[in-house]
Amino acid sequence: MELMEVDGTNESSETMPKINGNGNGIHLPPVSPESYGDGLPYAPINWPKPGDNWRWKVGRRVAITGHFLDRYLYLPNTLRRLDNSIFKRSAFASKSSLEKYIKTAFPNADVDAFFASFSWKIPAKQLPVNGEEQSDSDGVVCKAGNKKCNSLVMQAEYSSLTTMPCDICCIEPQFCSDCCCILCNKFINLNYGGYSYIKCEAQVGEGYICGHVAHLNCALRCFMAGTIGGSIGLDAEYCCRRCDAKTDLILHATRLVRTCESVDCKEDIEKILNVGVCILRDSKKTSAKELLSRIELAIKKLKHGTSLGDIWKVEDSDVAISTGVSHDGIAALEVIKDQDSPDAITSSQPFLATYSDSKSESRKLDEKIDRVLQALKNSQEFEYRLAEERLYAQKNDLCHLFQQLDKERADLAQHSSEAEPGVLLETVQSREDQIKRGVMKLKDMAEIAMGFGRTSKTILKDLFDLDVED
Known part of the structure; x- marks a missing residue:
């Protein structure tokens, strides 16, 4: 040979x-x-x-x-x-x-x-x-006729994880899995690090990844990205149409922010950040909430005319928003309140020296009010979601107890259990007492309807795990 x-x-x-x-x-x-x-x-x-x-x-x-x-x-x-x-x-x-x-x-x-x-x-x-x-x-050009396809600009030497050959969408003559959106079939855009699309890198075999891409806007419109309830169950995630694997979008949103830090066009920055808002909105993940707060604050600064070099500067009052809400839901407001107290003003530089011009001062006041309102909004959202979670959890516990009681009563009436009738009766009575305590607990939890600030500290601590300082 x-x-x-x-x-x-x-x-x-x-x-x-x-x-x-x-x-x-x-x-x-x-x-x-x-x-x-x-x-x-x-x-x-x-x-x-x-x-x-x-x-x-x-x-x-x-x-x-x-x-x-x-x-x-x-x-x-x-x-x-x-x-x-x-x-x-x-x-x-x-x-x-x-x-x-x-x-x-x-x-x-x-x-x-x-x-x-x-x-x-x-x-x-x-x-x-x-x-x-x-x-x-x-x-x-690539299979789809794209001169800017990912496959033409990436190194030919692949890593150990290689794109799985696809015999479904990729058999179409004008479809390229590297540069065609799996949802609309149009080319993706590589501008600004490819912020507008997501690639599925889920492992779909030994040494293989899915490798299909999708426009984030397409995925959002198709309810396959962001935070979606129901059977799909997404929380700041993307669900690939090809393999059904989920990709966390928080890392992608973080890259968006880093990309914006080097962009010098206001319109482009706002466009990129709006994508981040869409994929993080309504997420229950703490890291997603913190990142969303930072992005929303940057957008507001842009709209108020803040220079591009200053929109990413984090002041002490900004930290109260970007780091989320503490357990009592009020800490962010207290930080801002302390900074604006009369003592804080008098201990700083002379009063008149802090002013520049009316337009600048008006912008600073707008930003300060925005921060306060944003902190209040974050606080209220945190309180609502915490209350919702705990109340429904208690309701589910009670429903489970009622189901157990029904079964135990049926066993007592029919003597279907091997246990003695006296033991069955004690079990039923014990379950009824347990349900009574659960109902009283739910009644105490219902006091939260007046607001966390008006609810007993004992209830907040015992039933909602919130330690409120005096």
Whole structure:
């Protein structure tokens, strides 16, 4: 068996590669962009053991000679399942990385014979037509015709987690999983770090990720992103239409803020931050609430004319908002109140020296009022959600007790239990006493309707776990 030419350093003038076996040349059928398959002629079979068949996949970039510039080889399942650290890599995008793997994992293997058993080069079905001399990267587009596709700007050497070949949406001729929204099929935008789209990186197999992308606006409109109740149950998350996996959006929103810190256009900053507001709104997660408060404060500063360099400066009074609400729900207001007290003013610089002009002072007052109102809103939202959670939890406990009582009464009436009637009667009476205590507890909890500030501190501490200082 002759060793075929597989050196990718010279793509200029050679003919299409052929596998030479038993003297009979085998023609290599051209394939379409993003095609994939098993075994020959583009992947080994029965190596290292019978039944160990490798898989192959091609990208979208095509050289002038008609070969795919990006081709990948995947380990057979038997090798991917091995726990040894040597085998953590499951995909190879270059001959050199594959050769290194073979020599490391199988030191006694004949590397030349291995590469001679299949064709490393894969011919493209559609060759580029261009009469002018051009480099390999000129005029390159993805399967969907996008010159700015992620797959064309990312490194060809993939990590151990590789996109799973998709035989559903990706078989469409004009759909590219790297740059087409899975919900609207339109291209994603890579501007400002790609803030407007989300990529599903959930593992969907051994060494594979989903890899599909979606516009966040599309996902929000389809109720597949943000905080959604019902059966889907999202809390500042994104649900992938392809694999149903959920992705936490808090990290994405954090990246939005970092991106905005280096943007010098007010309109673009506001547009980016509004995406963050949409994906974090109504979340019950503490980290999401804190980040949302910071984003909303930055937007308000923008609308009040604050300079771009100052909207991210965190003052002491801002911390009261951005760090959320303490257990008593009033701490944020107290921080602001303490800073604005007469003693605080008199102990600072002379009164007149703190003023500049009417427009500036008006803006400062607006910002201060906004902070107070935002802190009040956060406090009230925290109190409401805490009350809602505890009241319904108590209601559910009572319903469970009523169900147990019904069953125990039925056992007592029918003598269906093996226990003595006297024991059954005691059980029923004990359950009734337990229900009475639960009803009284719910009645005490109902005092929260007057507001946390007017509710007994004992009730707040015992029934809502709130320690209110005198």
